[in-house]
Amino acid sequence: MKRWLKRIGIVLIALILLVYVIPTDYTPVIPQSPYVNSRFIAVGDNITLHTQIVDTDKTQGKVLLIHGFMASTYSYRDVIPQLASAGYAVVAVDLPSFGYSTKSTSAELTQANYAKWLSQLMSTLDDEWDDDRPWKVVGHSMGASTSITLAENSPQKIESLTLIAPAISQGNPSIGWLLYTPIGQGLKVALRYALLTPSNFKSLLTGAMRRPPLDDEVEGYLKPFQVQGAIDALVRYVQTAKNTTLSDVELSLPIYVLWGEEDTWVPIENLVDIEAKLNVVGIKRYPNAGHLPHETEATFTSDLLALWAIEQP
DSSP: OHHHHHHHHHHHHHHHHHHHHSOOOOSOOOOSOSSTTEEEEEOSTTOEEEEEEEOSOOSSEEEEEEOOTTOOGGGGTTHHHHHHHTTEEEEEEOOTTSTTSOOOSSSOOOHHHHHHHHHHHHHHHHHHHTOOOOEEEEEETHHHHHHHHHHHHOGGGEEEEEEESOOOSOOOOSOGGGGGSHHHHHHHHHIIIIISSHHHHHHHHHHHHTSOOOHHHHHHHHGGGSSTTHHHHHHHHHHHOOOOOGGGOOOOSOEEEEEETTOSSSOGGGHHHHHHHSOEEEEEEETTOOSOHHHHOTTHHHHHHHHHTSOOO
């Protein structure tokens, strides 16, 4: 019996050592210009944000677009040009650890820090444009948590919030500490060789979109995770993430909500709690949509503009 326990112990030690030996990083570096309208902006704390900016017209104001978990500015690919055509300066941003922003392994990737860095981004652009009008902020899923944190911390900079399938009713599971153990290194190996694959992303997007994604859509989501530092940064996010929920904020500014009724990731039933807590002045429900109505619904941008046109009391 003791001999078998010894053998099992040796095997376990070998497996633990193995996950630290297997390379988990990717070879490609973050491209200098991932998109034609890409721009990298430093915001302090050794953080540089990748943005997509279209600012040819600011007659209607300024819009900041914040993506959800495992997404990037790519998720707003159809919304950006339509809002720009409607007269807005449009800024879509990658949150650190996602997209092409800094792949940090030392920063605390909490919503409070995300909000701090976005506030600095907005101030930088306000100074550059000599435009101190408040912003419309749009946040999807996890990005809705970023949005309400930003509004709580910098209310003078924000005109309204638009929340798409907002994940703001639940906190974070307290498992981050586990990823400081060999489990975290094992997760890096799994991400590199088993999880961050086209087939897995196709399956995830099928569930989120409620339809099979196109090959270009799978590539658009997956590509930012296949650059140097991406896996370490993603694990760092899980280690340090801290969500902001409804119970954490007191907001009086106008809130607009857009949601797919077939969303199985963040159920639309959460809307009841959101309406009870926030100043919701406009709602658009999509009967056949899932978690990504801004990508799957052809009328999304026009619906958004119609909500924004609602006269405030």
